[in-house]
Amino acid sequence: MTKIPLSQAKQTIIKCQLLDKPAGKGKTGALKALEHLGYVQIDTISVIERAHHHVFWSRCPDHKKEHLHELQAKDRKIFEYWGHAASFLPMSDFRYSIPVMEVHRQRDDVKTVLDTYKELSVQVLDRIRREGALSSSDFETPENFERGPWWGWKPAKQVLEALFWIGELMVSHRKNFQRYYDLPERVIPSSTNLEKPDEAGLAKFRVRAVLRTLGFANIQDICWMRRNKVAMKKALQEMIEEGDAVEVEIEGLDGTYYCLANNLSADEEKNDLNCNILSPFDNATIRRDRLGKIFGLEYSLECYVPQSKRKFGYFALPILLGADFVGLLDAKAERKSRTLLVQKIMLDKKAALSKPLDTIAKKLADFAKFNGCEKISVLQAEPQTLGPKLEKLTECSVPKN
Known part of the structure; x- marks a missing residue:
């Protein structure tokens, strides 16, 4: 097993997070960064600029808010769905969200909403089909409505979100941070690959994404927030046998880590004075336990x-x-x-x-x-x-x- 110094591991991790130098400029740079990272988390906190814009700015210093709007609403190069939280994802990876939509279709709370508001669900879809993208504010709140689960949302908002989770609606765009929902066929470009991956294909896609973006990962990193850990471990083993991934021991850290073979052989260019101020929701910082273990940041x-x-x-x-x-x-x-x-x-x-x-x-x-x-x-x-x-x-x- 290859053994590497911790300093090399950290340099590789920063490079794989696109934090060693700018990833590009304008919309092209933002899309390039997203396609590499796989997702960027969307968050509402606005004490400073919202997290998703912050993450893109950290990779593309000329980032502007309109870049994401254009990529989502006009170019249809990115879409909103679930990463490990509500996220922007590259449209080129859309098919890997199809199995997730099928899982959400079986959620008890989603079933409850769609069963409780069956007639409203039909009406919501019909209005969007006729009128185009609509937001929750385009639907009235019933008189005497008592707020309950689903964050106290009114029935129409619950239906919109449930239909979004199962893939029957998508987010067309946002206006003043409010989601506007539309039919998938009006959001997904016709050239998009819609073939659902099998379990093995999905697992290998996810393992590769983890190693591509984290640089070095242990089995807990690879299986973080994944349901089918058996498939993930099998995909990792296949990648090792095929020579795409390698086992690594990192100086000062316990256990075995894994990386893509080309990340291990790449020459690392040190840039000790490159500075980044990162969001707490940044892909590089979201795992606090990993930050403490590898970088000593508690x-x-x-x-x-x-x-x-x-x-x-x-x-x-x-x-x-x-x-x-x-x-x-x-x-x-x-x-x-x-x-x-x-x-x-x-x-x-x-x-x-x-x-x-x-x-x-x-x-x-x-x-x-x-x-x-x-x-x-x-x-x-x-x-x-x-x-x-x-x-x-x-x-x-x-x-x-």
Whole structure:
């Protein structure tokens, strides 16, 4: 079994996450990034720019919101469905969602909604067929409706979501973040491969995607949130036997890891001063246990934690410098004053040195611009001397939009 140093593993992981250098520009770059990553999670939290735009900005620095809208609503190159959560996925991978739709069709709660509102389901589909894409706001809430399960949604919203889960409706586009639903035949391009993969084909697709994007993965990473772990393990073994994947021992880590053979042989170009400020929902950070094990970063998302119990802040953003996580940033975009409030920033001692700090400050200025801000105000910093340094370094670095 090949043994590699931890430093090499981290460099490979960052490269496989497209965080070593820009993945491209414009819509083309965004689509390239999504096709490589396999999914990008959609999230509603907007204390800074929403997570899906943040993830794309981290790979494509010129990212604009309209890129995703055009790719989804006009070009039909991406679609919304389930990754490990609500996500954008490449339309080229659509057929691998068909088995997931069939699983959702058997969900008791989905069956209950469609059985309870059978007549409404017919009416919803009929209206969309006649009128085109509609949102939940296009349907009335019945008088005396008592909110219950499914987040207290009104009946029409429950029906729209249930039909979405089983593939009878798709998200055509979003307006003001609200979903507009349409018939699949009006969303999926005619050239799309709609052949449902068999269990073995689906498992191999998923294993390859994990190894392509994580760089190195153990069996827990490979089977994370998957129902048929037996098929996943069998697909991995077949890839090893075919020479597509290899077993690896990583210095300092327990157990066996796996990687694509071409990732092991690729030369890694070190870029120790490349900086990224990442979303908590980023593909590279979503697995907190993996971050702790490989990168030594121990943190959790605290927006759902009472303020009195938070250790760091409402929405901590990991700061990546080269292949090392060197700190956390809790920021808020004050959109009226166009100010990025750095409510707290914490850097380790090496990152607080002059050269790394210059790089981090530049990225912070870029991050402010990405969030529509022209100023940066540092409220709390660790070490304490960091705050004035950052403000001085960034005060002339945030160009007006």
